[in-house]
Amino acid sequence: MSGSEAEHEYWGKLARTFHYDALYVVGSDVYQEVEGWLQKQFRDTDTVLELGCGTGFFSEMIADRVKHLTATDLAPEMIEQAKNNLSQFSNVELKIEDGYATSFEDDGFDALLLVNLLHIVERPIAVLKESHRVLSSDGRIVIVDVTGHGMSLLKKMKLVIRYLRKFGKPPSNNRSFSQDELAAMINEAGFTVEEIELIGNDTKAVCLTGKKDVSYT
Numbered sequence: 535m536s537g538s539e540a541e542h543e544y545w546g547k548l549a550r551t552f553h554y555d556a557l558y559v560v561g562s563d564v565y566q567e568v569e570g571w572l573q574k575q576f577r578d579t580d581t582v583l584e585l586g587c588g589t590g591f592f593s594e595m596i597a598d599r600v601k602h603l604t605a606t607d608l609a610p611e612m613i614e615q616a617k618n619n620l621s622q623f624s625n626v627e628l629k630i631e632d633g634y635a636t637s638f639e640d641d642g643f644d645a646l647l648l649v650n651l652l653h654i655v656e657r658p659i660a661v662l663k664e665s666h667r668v669l670s671s672d673g674r675i676v677i678v679d680v681t682g683h684g685m686s687l688l689k690k691m692k693l694v695i696r697y698l699r700k701f702g703k704p705p706s707n708n709r710s711f712s713q714d715e716l717a718a719m720i721n722e723a724g725f726t727v728e729e730i731e732l733i734g735n736d737t738k739a740v741c742l743t744g745k746k747d748v749s750y751t
């Protein structure tokens with residue numbers, strides 16, 4: 535089963551202003567911390583696949599740290615924005631791909647990057663299983679997911695108000711994962727958690743790296 539027309543349409547409409555709206559909602563502080571964390575997760579020999587890259591905000595953070603980055607998204611409108619934002623990188627390729635069922639061969643990538651994708655898709659485990667399929671046997675998965683867990687009630691309420699102001703009522707798929715919930719999903723999809731931490735002073739993000747468990751079928 536693939537990403538639905540409705541999902542496609544929803545994200546396509548947000549594409550033009552998504553970068554600025556998301557920064558307004560989440561705040562730049564947490565993403566500065568995420569950038570520092572992300573840059574430690576990749577090597578200059580890595581061939582990386584990013585699913586749900588959106589406008590390329592996080593692709594840009596790692597592009598000059600890796601050998602090659604294939605940044606993908608379900609919505610062509612997001613890919614258009616990402617093309618503008620990433621045009622200076624000769625090692626970045628942009629493609630329309632559905633994270634549930636990509637066109638890539640088995641075991642082709644050294645690392646996978648998923649930022650703010652799992653909490654918005656209907657079936658996160660299915661996306662993780664597809665990530666497992668396309669990762670090489672010693673490959674790593676790198677996940678960043680903004681979460682309300684670990685935030686005070688007041689800060690969470692302010693975050694919700696900022697979200698409603700920019701994006702309106704959230705789709706019913708939207709949720710917020712704790713570190714334990716994310717770790718459990720990763721295990722279920724055939725990965726072993728290597729590192730997991732909660733980053734951010736106000737808004738929080740769960741940051742996780744995992745290794746492919748090759749015994750998993």
Ligand SMILES: C[S@@+](CC[C@H](N)C(=O)[O-])C[C@H]1O[C@@H](n2cnc3c(N)ncnc32)[C@H](O)[C@@H]1O
Nearest residue numbers: 537545586587588607608609612632633649650
């Ligand atoms: C919350 S945005 C995150 C974008 C980007 N990673 C960021 O954090 O700025 C979620 C992105 O996932 C994309 N998306 C939604 N469903 C998808 C699917 N089934 N496969 C791939 N991308 C998908 C949307 O088009 C959107 O660009």
